Amino acid sequence: MNAESLDDEAGEIGKKRQIGHLRVDTQGNTTYKGLPTNQLAEVLRLGIQYSVDGIEGKPVCDVRYQDFLTVDITDFPKYGRTTPKLIPPHRFNDFTICSYAPVAFRHFREKFDIRPEDYLSIICKPFHELKNFGASGSLYYLTACDEFIIKTIQNDEAAFLKSLLPGYYMDENKNIHITVMNNLIPCRIPIHEKYDLKGLTHKRRANNEEKRKKSSTWKDLDxxxxxxxxxxxxxxxxxxxxxxxxxxxxVLQSFHIMNYSFLIGVHYPNRAPDSPRNISVAGVASNHISTARLSRTMYTTPMDNNQIEFEEHKPEDDRVAKYAY
Structure with missing residues (x-):
C-alpha cells in the first residue's frame, strides 16, 4: 500500500460526504461514529500506550489458551485516577479501551522482532490521517516513520479476525474496532506502479475510474x-x-480463506513521480529501508531476519525497486 496515494483523494471542501460510519462536513471536518477523527487518533494513542505499557510490566511466559480469551477493559475518566494504576487527566470525555488478548499479541510482536520500546516510541508519536477512505468507509492512520497503519474495521471484519483466535471475545456494535498492521511501502518513496493480483483473469482489469486516479491500482490483465x-x-x-x-x-488455507491478493509496488529510482510508466523494467537493491524493516517487509510470517537484496539489470538508465507483499 502506498500511503502517498491514499492521501491523493482527500475529501473536497464544500461537499458533504458520508461513507459508512465516516462523515465529512462542508468544511472538510471528518468524524467516525460521531467522534472527530483527530480526537479518535489521540484516544487510540493513549489506549494503546496504556495497554502495551501494562502488559510489558508482566513476566514473559508461554502463551496459554486462556490468553486468547482475555479482554482487558480500561476506563479512562476525564479527570484521571490514581488506582489501581495511574491514569493522568486528559481533555476528552470519559472513554473505555478494550485490549484483546494482550499476552498473545505481545508474543506475536516478539516473533516479528518488534521491541516494546520501539513499538511504544512509534505509537506515542502523532498519527497522520490518510484521507482516502476507500469504498468501505474505513479510516486510516499512518504512524511515525511509516512503520504501521491503523485501520478501523467493520463489525463483520472484526468478528472474522477475532474468530481466528480461540474463543476471541466479540463485543457490541457501537465499539470502534481497529487493527494495527505493518505499512510495507514507505511514504517517502514514490510508487510508480501498483498491482493487486489474484491469479485470475475474469474481470481482472482496472476500470476507467481507477485508471483516472493519480496513483492507480492495476490488476492481473494490466x-x-x-x-x-x-x-x-x-x-x-x-x-x-x-x-x-x-x-x-x-495458514490461509487452514482458516478456509480464499479471497486474498498478492500486492506489488514498483518504484523507478531515476524517474519523477508523475512520469509516464515504462514497460521495460529491471530490479536493483533499495537502500531506502533499514535491514530490520526490510526483513519485516519481505516476510508476512515470522522468519529469521535476513538481508534481502534485489539484483537485476536490463534496460539502461531505468532501474526499478520492487516491493512485493
Missing amino acids: FMEHHPNGLTLDSKTYSALAKTVQRDCQ
Whole structure:
C-alpha cells in the first residue's frame, strides 16, 4: 500500500460526504461514529500506550489458551485516577479501551522482532490521517516513520479476525474496532506502479475510474499487458518470496480463506513521480529501508531476519525497486 496515494483523494471542501460510519462536513471536518477523527487518533494513542505499557510490566511466559480469551477493559475518566494504576487527566470525555488478548499479541510482536520500546516510541508519536477512505468507509492512520497503519474495521471484519483466535471475545456494535498492521511501502518513496493480483483473469482489469486516479491500482490483465515477461528476481529473493507465499497460503488455507491478493509496488529510482510508466523494467537493491524493516517487509510470517537484496539489470538508465507483499 502506498500511503502517498491514499492521501491523493482527500475529501473536497464544500461537499458533504458520508461513507459508512465516516462523515465529512462542508468544511472538510471528518468524524467516525460521531467522534472527530483527530480526537479518535489521540484516544487510540493513549489506549494503546496504556495497554502495551501494562502488559510489558508482566513476566514473559508461554502463551496459554486462556490468553486468547482475555479482554482487558480500561476506563479512562476525564479527570484521571490514581488506582489501581495511574491514569493522568486528559481533555476528552470519559472513554473505555478494550485490549484483546494482550499476552498473545505481545508474543506475536516478539516473533516479528518488534521491541516494546520501539513499538511504544512509534505509537506515542502523532498519527497522520490518510484521507482516502476507500469504498468501505474505513479510516486510516499512518504512524511515525511509516512503520504501521491503523485501520478501523467493520463489525463483520472484526468478528472474522477475532474468530481466528480461540474463543476471541466479540463485543457490541457501537465499539470502534481497529487493527494495527505493518505499512510495507514507505511514504517517502514514490510508487510508480501498483498491482493487486489474484491469479485470475475474469474481470481482472482496472476500470476507467481507477485508471483516472493519480496513483492507480492495476490488476492481473494490466500486469500481463505492462510486464509480458514478468518481473525477474535473483535466486535468493525468489526463494525467500516463494517460501513466504507457500507458508502464507498454508495458514490461509487452514482458516478456509480464499479471497486474498498478492500486492506489488514498483518504484523507478531515476524517474519523477508523475512520469509516464515504462514497460521495460529491471530490479536493483533499495537502500531506502533499514535491514530490520526490510526483513519485516519481505516476510508476512515470522522468519529469521535476513538481508534481502534485489539484483537485476536490463534496460539502461531505468532501474526499478520492487516491493512485493
